Amino acid sequence: KKKLEETGLPGRIEKRLNQRCNIVLQLDEQCRTEEEYRLRMTPDRLTVSGKTPVAIFYGIQTLLQLLENGERLKGGIAGPCCQIEDYPRYRWRGFMLDESRHFFGKEKVKQLLDLMAYYKLNKFHWHLTDEPGWRIEIEKYPRLTSVGGKGNWSNPQDTVARFYTRGEIKEIVAYAAERHIEIVPEVDMPGHATAANKAYPQYSGGGTPTHPDFTFHPGKEDVYTFLGEVLKEVAGLFPASYIHIGGDEVAFGSKAWQDDPEILQLMEREKLKNSKEVEGYFMHRMGDTVKELGKKVVGWDELLDAHPDTASTIIFWWRHDHPEVLRASLQKGFATVLCPRRPLYFDFLQQKADKWGRVWDGFCPLEDVYAFPEKQEEEWNLPAYSRDFILGIQANLWTERIHNEKRLDYMTFPRLCALAEAAWTLEERKDYGHFLNRLEDAYRLLDRYGIYYFDSRNPAAHPEPEG
Ligand code: NAG
Numbered sequence: 001k002k003k004l005e006e007t008g009l010p011g012r013i014e015k016r017l018n019q020r021c022n023i024v025l026q027l028d029e030q031c032r033t034e035e036e037y038r039l040r041m042t043p044d045r046l047t048v049s050g051k052t053p054v055a056i057f058y059g060i061q062t063l064l065q066l067l068e069n070g071e072r073l074k075g076g077i078a079g080p081c082c083q084i085e086d087y088p089r090y091r092w093r094g095f096m097l098d099e100s101r102h103f104f105g106k107e108k109v110k111q112l113l114d115l116m117a118y119y120k121l122n123k124f125h126w127h128l129t130d131e132p133g134w135r136i137e138i139e140k141y142p143r144l145t146s147v148g149g150k151g152n153w154s155n156p157q158d159t160v161a162r163f164y165t166r167g168e169i170k171e172i173v174a175y176a177a178e179r180h181i182e183i184v185p186e187v188d189m190p191g192h193a194t195a196a197n198k199a200y201p202q203y204s205g206g207g208t209p210t211h212p213d214f215t216f217h218p219g220k221e222d223v224y225t226f227l228g229e230v231l232k233e234v235a236g237l238f239p240a241s242y243i244h245i246g247g248d249e250v251a252f253g254s255k256a257w258q259d260d261p262e263i264l265q266l267m268e269r270e271k272l273k274n275s276k277e278v279e280g281y282f283m284h285r286m287g288d289t290v291k292e293l294g295k296k297v298v299g300w301d302e303l304l305d306a307h308p309d310t311a312s313t314i315i316f317w318w319r320h321d322h323p324e325v326l327r328a329s330l331q332k333g334f335a336t337v338l339c340p341r342r343p344l345y346f347d348f349l350q351q352k353a354d355k356w357g358r359v360w361d362g363f364c365p366l367e368d369v370y371a372f373p374e375k376q377e378e379e380w381n382l383p384a385y386s387r388d389f390i391l392g393i394q395a396n397l398w399t400e401r402i403h404n405e406k407r408l409d410y411m412t413f414p415r416l417c418a419l420a421e422a423a424w425t426l427e428e429r430k431d432y433g434h435f436l437n438r439l440e441d442a443y444r445l446l447d448r449y450g451i452y453y454f455d456s457r458n459p460a461a462h463p464e465p466e467g
Contacts, residue, residue, distance in 0.1 A: 022046060025056050036087035039063060041079060054180045058120050062086065065118070068441045092337050092392025093423035094123035094184075095416065100130030100195065101153040101399040103162035108405055110175055111449070112412075117179035118445075119420035124176055125184045125244060125394065128164070131194040131211065132156060135163040136185070138233050141200065141226070148199035154403045169237045177239070184298060185238045187230060188246030190216040190282050200226070205263075206256030214252055218282040219262030228289045235293040242314065243290045248300035250279045280306035287313065301325045310334050314391065318345075320360075323380045330386035339394040340376070343368035344419070346411050347398040350454055356401050356467025357411065366456055369395070370418040370432050395419045401467040406452045410465055413453035417442050 028049035031038065037050035037059035048059035062084060070077040095116055097109070113124060128135040134148030149161030164172070176183050190205065197204035197213035203223045207214030217223050234243060254275035257263045263278060272278050283306035287297040291312055297303075298314045304325060310333045317326045320340035329336045341348065343364040349357040350365050368375065372393065395415065402408050421435060439456060446453050455462040 024048070025060075027051065027053075027056070031055060031087075033087050035091075036085070037062070039082070039084040039086070041066075041081050041083075043081065054122075057117075057180050058086070059084075061118055061120055065441065068445060069438075088120065088424045089426050090390070090392035090423050092123055092394065093121045093420065094125055094337065094339070094392065094394030095121055095419070096125035096127055096339070096394060096396040098127040098130065098397060098399045099135050100127060100133045102403050103133060103135060103152060104405065104408065105162075106164070106168050106172055108408070109172055111451075113172075113176050113179055113181055115413075115416065115449075116181055116420075119417060120424055121416075121420050122181055123184055123392075123394065124181050125186060125396075127186045127188070127396075127398075129187050129195060130192045131214070133162065134195040134199065136169065136234070136237075137163060137165045138230050139166070140229050140233065143199035144196060144230075146199075148195040151195075152403075153400045166237060173238060182240045182242075183238055184240050184242045184244055185234050186244035186246060186298075187227075187234060188248070189227060189286060190218055190279065191248060191250040191252055192246060205260070208252060208255060211252055215250060215254070215256065216282075217260075217262070218257065218278050219260060219264075219266040224285055224289075227286060231286070231289055231293060235290075235295055241296055242298045243293070243295045244298040244316075245283070245286050245290060245303075246300060247279075247283050247303040247306070248318070250302065251276075254279065276305065284308070301329065304329055304332075304334070316394070318396070326380060327382060327386070330382060330389045333389055335391040336389055337391050337394050338373055339396050343372055344393065344395045345398065346395050346415055347401060350411075350415065351459060353459065354464040356407075356464065358401070364415070366415055366418050366454070367432060369415050370422055370430070370435055372419075372422045374427055374430075393419070393423050403467070404465070407465040407467055409446075409452045410454055410462070413446055413451060414439055414442055414456065415454070 022045055024047040026047060026049040029051060031051040034052050035055050035058060037048060037055040039059045039062055040047045048056050048063065050056045050059060066079045067077045070079040097112065116124060132152045134144045138144050145163040146161055149163040151158050173183055191214055193216045194213050203216055203226055204213040205215035205217035216227065231243060257275045257278060267278060270281055272281055283303055287308050290297045296312045296314060297308060298316065301315055301317045301319055304315060313334060315329045315334045315336045316339055317329060317336055318339050318341060319325060320342045341360055342362060345364060347358050348364040349359050350363055397412060402411060417439065436456065453462060
């Protein structure tokens with residue numbers, strides 16, 4: 001009330017506040033952490049409190065979830081009397097969508113943001129550039145979208161440029177912010193750069209016969225200027241404190257770097273011994289650019305080889321077959337987000353009966369997503385102290401084999417619910433059986449939204465859409 005009086009809002013509102021309130025949203029300094037909330041429901045009053053608006057927002061999401069299961073009455077819904085004190089296990093609770101391979105558009109993204117918010121996920125990692133398409137308008141380099149925006153994984157000849165305009169990006173960023181979700185944009189480099197190189201061939205560092213023009217050229221000064229300008233615009237469009245600069249799978253294209261005269265010159269000048277060190281040099285420079293723009297650097301786990309600085313870099317550990325890389329990341333003190341292919345790549349199959357997703361030595365079933373990371377932690381052999389550097393967890397939806405919304409939904413749900421719970425719930429409170437029971441509510445909600453999903457109760461009832 002005091003705050004409202006200070007704002008000089010009309011007396012009418014104050015008068016209402018003096019009346020008996022049944023619903024109270026309250027900023028409360030007593031909560032320990034930024035995201036912790038308290039929810040109290042008694043027969044005549046409902047209170048949601050927390051130290052910050054985001055905490056109160058999460059309390060409201062819990063309330064909505066409780067009411068999803070509530071008894072429908074004439075003119076209302078009855079929820080259970082309860083007292084909840086709740087806070088998350090991890091600070092980074094992320095989901096990544098690849099819109100380079102296939103483009104889905106802003107309505108789909110908004111729907112995903114709605115559901116992420118409902119399940120208290122707070123980072124949307126947007127993979128907007130890669131081989132088939134460049135999906136973000138950059139004013140200074142219009143060909144990135146007019147040429148690079150054409151084509152997708154299923155149809156490289158697609159002649160319609162599909163991308164987000166600056167206006168749309170701003171709209172989606174604002175939409176996410178209202179839901180307390182931070183959007184982390186990714187500009188993948190120096191590999192996975194084919195779409196950009198299609199638009200501006202002068203910046204290409206070549207590739208392999210199956211992945212032509214896969215890399216940016218690390219030996220050309222113009223490339224650093226070009227990417228610096230791109231990152232500057234990206235930094236201006238996204239208020240997030242991070243920019244993801246990729247760094248994955250460059251070994252693919254580095255063969256093309258071996259006899260390039262400009263790269264050989266660079267190697268001599270900078271005393272770089274091999275293509276790997278050239279890659280490190282490139283990532284270092286681009287990382288410095290990101291920092292100059294006032295942002296933190298985020299990269300896939302290969303970035304570690306470039307010896308970035310621990311204070312301003314976040315490592316995304318994705319190669320589940322390289323646990324030693326995770327150990328190194330944590331031991332060196334990098335804030336690390338865990339998103340290993342197994343079980344957190346949602347482009348991987350969830351069960352044997354399915355056909356069109358990826359498989360790597362096994363599947364990514366719902367149960368494994370839910371049980372992450374406890375099930376793996378022992379195998380990884382992590383020193384206890386190093387766990388403090390785990391910033392959070394994230395699932396990645398790569399879309400090579402996802403060309404329409406129905407399939408996107410099927411691969412995402414209900415695994416997203418399991419991910420959210422793994423990201424939020426303390427280990428000692430996790431209970432898969434209980435989760436499965438509560439999934440009934442999620443299924444009801446998804447049905448209402450018209451979202452197709454993998455039905456854990458009876459997988460045959462919702463067969464896998466073709467990929
Ligand atoms: C990896 C690639 C990604 C691809 C995905 C498919 C990363 C960091 N890189 O090979 O571009 O779409 O696997 O599962 O994941």
